[in-house]
Amino acid sequence: MHTILVIGGSRYFGKSLVTKARDAGHEVTVLNRGSSVPPAGVGHVVADRDDEEALRVALGPRGFDVVVDQVCYTPRQAAVARRVFAGRTGRYVMTSTMEVYDPATLPGRTAGGGRAPAAGPVPVPVTEDSLDLAHLLPTAPHTDPARAYAEQKRQAEAVFLREPAFPFVSVRTAHVLGGGREEFTGRLAHYVARIAAGTPVDVHAVPYATSFIHHREIAGLLYWAAGQSFTGPVNAASHGSLDVTGLCELAARRLGRRPRYRLVEQGAAASPFSFDRAYAMDNGRAAALGFGFGRVAEWLPGAITEAAEAAEATEG
Template sequence: MGKVLILGGTRYFGKRLVNQLLKNGNHQVTVATRGLTKAEFDGPVDHLIMDRNEESSLVEAARSGYWDLVFDNICYSPDEALAATTAFDGYVGKYILTSTLSVYDFGKSPLVESDFDPYVYDLKRGGRSDFSYGEGKRQAEAAFFQKANFPVSAIRIPIVLGPDDYTRRLHFHVERVMQGTPIGISNLEAEMSYITSEEAADFLLWLGGTSLTGPINACSNGSIALGGLLEMIESIVGKKAIVAENSKQEDESPFGVPTSWIMDTAKAQAAGYNFTTLSDWLPHLISQIAEG
């Protein structure tokens, strides 16, 4: 890959990606952040101070050298994406945007990349506060795929799980079952896709070494219903979950989707990537969290 720039790489799968690049060697890795979070990596990393919301700051970072590859983990709006299409024009070989399952509407299952087409989506201007998370990512994809003059891939990932999840979404469920406190879930039969923080980083690394462009789904093989997830937690911790259909906001599950939300990964698999299987790693992760 050569010279690699990572926008937002100080925690979670962004940090894992940095360490994977360092482990593989043959890469000059630069991490660009606001400098608010100190991070230690498994080797030497260059560091740029950059404000993602300031176009001049982004331009300065982009044009500090030619980048063979850019990973953008912190783009959430069309204005940020459009700024990047200008800043990196002529200064990047390939650009990878971290996108999300949230670009897809509920209803169809499983979801394939063509179920949301950013190439024809109505592009609007605006910042992070002007859109919901999902719409912001839809607009960011539209901006890149409609306006960029360089190759772009958008990795669409579901909820990312891991012991290092700073949002503690799976932790929420495990801890509440262990403590005997209510969990608000409206549809226990809704199934979801997931991916680990380790595999999210692995997939990004793999994608950076391919010629694939456009949107591409990435998640572990298999899915699990929310009711099945609670049963798995119950079995591991030895306690019964308390489920409340009508609950206070603070008790609502961060996985509380109204219907199934599952992605199809045939495109990535056809290109040669082999995903892990959800049932192979989820019980172990739950045990890790339960043991503290």
């Protein structure tokens, strides 16, 4: 049995992670600001992770075998966590994102002579060693929200990597789908609604494939990563990348409709998952370490059905 602290863990696959660890017999505690109560049998610490002193007081003398950080979005949050949990945990797992690889957001600057994250063409599918974040220079947040999200996640990883205070893992997750109403981003619902209504889907003329993972699969991978001994980044993506038109075709078959498309110019905004650049992920490291991934083609039709049923229930 391990003592596991989950920072966040209040919705979607975070909830699945918490219940999975609890049901396996681990002593699980959730840390959040009190906006939601964890499930039965799970401890609860109420604190604002951005308030370092309040976080220390709320934790008291407690330590944990593993901390799984679901909601580390900025380098400041990472710096607070690194200081507070130094000496309190034997392992720290941060939920990161595949957006750290997005070539549209990558800087080209490093410190100390390290390899630049954007140096040369990024191999596709993208491997973990495509980025050298330990030498990433701190930067101010970008004004564009999408670019800021990717850059802040890179910077957060870099904080843990530059001055290691404990064994650290960053799980760079692909686009998470499935769960019907639980999938709060509404990205899959976007396609279901448009195709059902006969509304054109905005796509690039030559959309690139991207990576996906089922919500229960990423919960399982985070739980698995918490119990392993490896460190560093690991990509989390189901086998088989898919472009936006392939996604639309699957949705159309479920809905009994033909998808309609409207082309957008290179560099222009399009529907979710339509990309004019390549950065689908290679999941070889996690697979070699022993995690068994599913296939997008096997679980995505069911996720589309869930999204369609959720939409039908809302309309009813």
